[in-house]
Amino acid sequence: MILVTGATGNVGGELVAQLAEAGRAVRALVRRTDAGNALPRGAEAVAGDLNDPKSLRPALDGVRGVFLLPGYADMPGTLAELRAAGVEHVVLLSSIAAPDGDLDNAISRFMILSEEAVSGSGVPWTILRPSGFMSNTFRWNGQLAAGDVVRDAFGGVAVANVDPYDIAAVAARVLLDKDHFGRAHALSGPEALLPADRVRRLGRVLGRPLRFVGLSDEEARREMEGTMPQEYIDAFFRYYADGTLDDSVVRPGVAEVLGRQPRTFDQWAEAHAGDFPVAVSA
Ligand SMILES: NC(=O)c1ccc[n+]([C@@H]2O[C@H](COP(=O)([O-])OP(=O)(O)OC[C@H]3O[C@@H](n4cnc5c(N)ncnc54)[C@H](OP(=O)(O)O)[C@@H]3O)[C@@H](O)[C@H]2O)c1
Numbered sequence: 219m220i221l222v223t224g225a226t227g228n229v230g231g232e233l234v235a236q237l238a239e240a241g242r243a244v245r246a247l248v249r250r251t252d253a254g255n256a257l258p259r260g261a262e263a264v265a266g267d268l269n270d271p272k273s274l275r276p277a278l279d280g281v282r283g284v285f286l287l288p289g290y291a292d293m294p295g296t297l298a299e300l301r302a303a304g305v306e307h308v309v310l311l312s313s314i315a316a317p318d319g320d321l322d323n324a325i326s327r328f329m330i331l332s333e334e335a336v337s338g339s340g341v342p343w344t345i346l347r348p349s350g351f352m353s354n355t356f357r358w359n360g361q362l363a364a365g366d367v368v369r370d371a372f373g374g375v376a377v378a379n380v381d382p383y384d385i386a387a388v389a390a391r392v393l394l395d396k397d398h399f400g401r402a403h404a405l406s407g408p409e410a411l412l413p414a415d416r417v418r419r420l421g422r423v424l425g426r427p428l429r430f431v432g433l434s435d436e437e438a439r440r441e442m443e444g445t446m447p448q449e450y451i452d453a454f455f456r457y458y459a460d461g462t463l464d465d466s467v468v469r470p471g472v473a474e475v476l477g478r479q480p481r482t483f484d485q486w487a488e489a490h491a492g493d494f495p496v497a498v499s500a
Contacts, residue, residue, distance in 0.1 A: 219243045220283040220393055223268060225261075226253050228353040229311060232386035233285055234261050240390065247277050271295035278303035283393040285309050288332035297339035307394050309344045310336045311385070314404060315463055316347055323456050324449035342399040344392050349406040349465050352379045352486040355416060356493065363495035366428050368417045371442070372458040373432025376410035376466040381481040383489070388475045403471035408480045410466035416483060423487040426497050435459055 220237055224230030225246030237244040238260040246253075248263045257263055264277040268290040278284075284305050290296065300308055316329040336343045358368045385405055392398035411419075414430035421428030433441060435455070442451045457463035472480040 219245055219281045220285070221245050221247060221264075221277055221281045222285045223247045224285075224287040224311070225263075226256070227287075228351060228382040229385045229389075230285065230287070232383045233389050234258060236386050236390045237261070242390075245277060245281065247274070268296065271299045274299050275303070278305065281305055283307045283309070285311070285389050285393065286336070287311055288313075289328035293332045293335035294339070297335050297341060301339055301341050305341055307342045307344070307399065308336055308339070309346060309389050309393055311389075312345050312347050312402075314347045314349050314406070314465060314469070315457065316345075318462060320456075320462065323453045323462070324447070325453040325457075342396075344398045344400075345402040346385060346388060346471075347402055347404045348380045348385050349467075349469065350377045350379050351385075352381045352407065352483055353490075354379070355420065355487075358417075359495055362428075366421070366426055367431055368413075368428060369431045369433055369437075369441075370413050371433050371435070371438030371454075373413055373430065375458045376412050376415075378406035378408075378410045378466055378468045379416075379483060380405050380407045380472070381483075381486045383486070384472045384476070384480045388472060391475050398475075403475055404469035405471040406465075406467065406469040406480065408468060408482055410468065411483055419484055420487050420494075423484065423491055424494055424497070 220242060222230050222234050222244060225234050225248060234244055234246050235258045238258040244261045246257055246261050246263045247266050249267060251265055266274045266277040271292055281303060284300055286308050288311060310332060312333050313329045315326045316333055318326055320326045333345055361368050388403060388405060417428045417430040
């Protein structure tokens with residue numbers, strides 16, 4: 219049995235679907251019991267809260283492999299529960315930012331501490347370090363419902379965004395495979411795109427004349443306030459305004475593990491066209 223955390227999210231949702239499709243025994247950790255209704259056939263839902271390691275006990279019963287999200291309240295406590303339950307392999311979703319070792323950056327810090335909790339746990343592990351996700355594009359949905367202009371921060375920063383489908387495919391491939399124990403895989407998409415490129419390509423897929431307008435750093439900070447903690451806003455500015463993270467690098471992990479090229483942004487947009495708001499009438 220494999221337990222997938224974040225099972226209603228972008229990556230975990232893809233992973234539950236891929237494991238169920240492959241006929242593997244899969245259990246989804248959910249916070250709301252009605253979330254189980256949306257799971258694919260063959261997947262079962264068990265409730266638990268990643269901020270409360272003891273609450274994971276029912277979900278861990280009989281589990282051999284765990285796909286784990288980073289950054290929750292007591293990651294060492296969670297790993298102790300996995301170990302006590304006899305879990306044979308944990309695959310941690312981390313970030314390409316973790317190797318920078320910057321404990322003063324709040325996002326890097328929670329990734330680094332999660333990686334340390336996993337690698338020091340005594341449970342065999344594999345770490346996935348993805349670039350920014352293609353699904354971050356959904357953050358534009360409010361603007362896309364209101365018109366054809368997308369305004370966003372860091373207009374000059376190219377990112378080799380990765381499709382959550384590919385992260386899930388790598389996780390499904392490595393789970394319980396001893397060849398991947400003790401290894402970290404850096405995962406990106408096949409090319410670096412500016413926000414304006416993504417807006418243009420999304421417009422082509424949706425049949426809308428979408429246009430990108432960059433925000434100044436001051437405007438961007440104002441827009442981000444209230445949507446996330448201040449320390450995360452500072453973390454993004456450190457990465458993308460100060461340039462401490464180069465997320466434009468195309469990483470080899472997807473091709474190395476899966477033996478195929480990562481999916482393109484256009485493929486992601488086509489697969490998710492129905493998840494965007496319909497065109498506004500003129
Ligand atoms: N976005 C990026 O570019 C990026 C890049 C690198 C790494 N990451 C990491 O990847 C993670 C997963 O991203 P995603 O886009 O797949 O996630 P997502 O779509 O934002 O969904 C988050 C998932 O976590 C679950 N969850 C939240 N709090 C929980 C809790 N206390 N206990 C149990 N489950 C909880 C949510 O369940 P509910 O349905 O109950 O809310 C949901 O299934 C992120 O959290 C981040 O740490 C993201």
